[in-house]
Amino acid sequence: MKPGLPFLLPAFLLLASFPFLPSPAPAATPAPGFVVTVLGARGGMLDGNLSAYMIRPTGDDRAILCDAGTVTAGLVAADRAGALDDVAVPPGTGLTRPGYVLAHTIRAYLLSHAHLDHVAGLVIASPDDGPKPIYALPATLHDLSAHLFNWRIWPNFGDAGPPPTLGKYHYRPLVPGRADPVPDTAMTVTAWPLSHGGIDSTAFLLAANGAAILYLGDTGPDAVEGGHRLDDLWRAVGPQLAAHRLKAIIIEASYDDTRPDRLLFGHMTPAWVADTLRDLARRAGGPDTLRGLTVLIGHVKASLATGPAPQEAIRRDLLRDAARDGLQDVRFVIAEQGQRLTVGAGPTAATEAVPPAGPTGRPR
Template sequence: MNAQILSSFRNLIKKEPSSQGPAFADTHPDFEIIALGTRSGVIDGNLTSYMVRPLGRNEAVLCDAGTLGHGLKIAEQKGSLDDIPIMPDSSLSRAGHVLKQTVRAYLISHPHLDHIAGLVLASPDDTPKPIYGLPSTLNALSSHLFNNEIWGNQGNRGAEPAIGKYSYQDMESGVAQTIAKSDLTIRAWPLKHGPMTSTAFLIETNGKAVLYLGDTEADKPENGEQKLHELWEAIAPLVKEQRLKAIVMEATYTNDHPENALAGHMTPEHVLQSLRDLALVCGGRHYVRGLKVLITHVKETFHMTENPVTHIARELNDGNDMGIYFLMAKQGESYLV
């Protein structure tokens, strides 16, 4: 990484406790990303969930919801919700206000439990909201989750009686939709995640954007599988015009994990190779220099080895020949981008 760029970004990182400032602050931020859950594997209280909020506005979307209520409580304890306005003289905690009033919609990348468990558990106390996703994801939620067997049908389709608290909003690849009661526009593209389809969501407002990728695997051009390449082609104009403020992207396993045991996930080398492809699509590595990439979904383990977050961070930075700024997501922390 260019030493001058690295130095300038390091000066932006807040070393104090989160109650005194965000974990990361851009010089000219447009969004706040709050990590409600960041891991995968055996940590059932810290599963993938990210709140994306335009700065200065009491509206947000939740990208996946593996951990929701617990994640909001952790974020409240760390001070990451402090600048979100709440109703005066209310009996609700700040975390409760954010759940019921600030979060305007859920963007669900795929129906694996580590991406939806928090949504299920919080649903009885939630307020009516839309759930956006590709049809395959929403069909799985309505047929196999909110089906009055696994859980009461909180949706507006499927098994009767249907409570209708959540309205399913089917998305088409690359087609923009505006979230009701907000100024947020979203688009979705399919990703390959083993035998199933996952999703990338682009959240836009006032000409700026954040890109969130659900679980994904590396492209395999020899098999005709290039979902990430197709995504990069779609969002390249935003990168070239410096309107993409951050990417949230997985690196689940370390580089020494066997390829045949990745289960549709990425290693640091896969992440780096894919981002090199993004640079190529944009027309050169200078277009991605300084791009913020928030790394998520690191697999937790019971093995007494080096912390996998530390290991993956080192592998990403050791191979970083593009000047990309990698951030390792931490539960409850706020990132201003």
């Protein structure tokens, strides 16, 4: 026996008496899906809670914002509700969590149209925002540069329009039906025009990692608008639903079912939402294609009237209309400011953070 081996042998025997610990398992790759954080959920007069939806793929902290009616106030509300708790603010930034998300987490804006309840938050936040692109159809970008960022209503933070251009925002026109990568994110965006009471609005299909989510700006039903833009949209995205890639739809229902069609002004009711979802199912291959789909209802018109909150009437109508039209397998969720929803990353969508509600369903 070689010198020194008798001294090593007990050590080997001691090690052999302990079970070897398995190597740490590699981190699981998140299932394809999206995290939606509602910064603003209402339409109309409630200026601190207007359409704005922050969307990112699961497992990725790089987000975009679909519409920007309320931005800074929405980030503060989401932070208070715990919806931003997973955002790590690097030391030394000097920013609060909402400030960091505004400047760094949100990598781009997608604007459906230039009505104030969809862009006011972007305009107000622009002095403290970080540089980023704004994606929209050309008419929306024109309205933004000609009528808002024009040195009369607000300084021109864009890269086009009345000089001098400050160049913080880079206008990126979208071509309907063409998928464009959103730089510095994992997502692509495809736009389709919608009809909104005489002006163009937009639907955005976001895709990442084999999953997709569809956001619709303000829109009226084809039968009322006198066109076929929703049907064109369903023809285009139906294959995504049939292949189980489409995980969620964000769509408006501004009024309850008591609203007459002549007073919709380019908006939807729960009955019309149910009707157009049946059209989508028909384009996708049948009602079974809707099973497990999450439909987030936004742009509910706020009211100062006494009585139940408008969203409660819309919730009631949705349940009735879904039962009537065979949509029981669709998961309808009424958007509330401060919600965080994960869609497509598991068997069902999960509401992870929801702001507290008062006795009438109105957020406190």
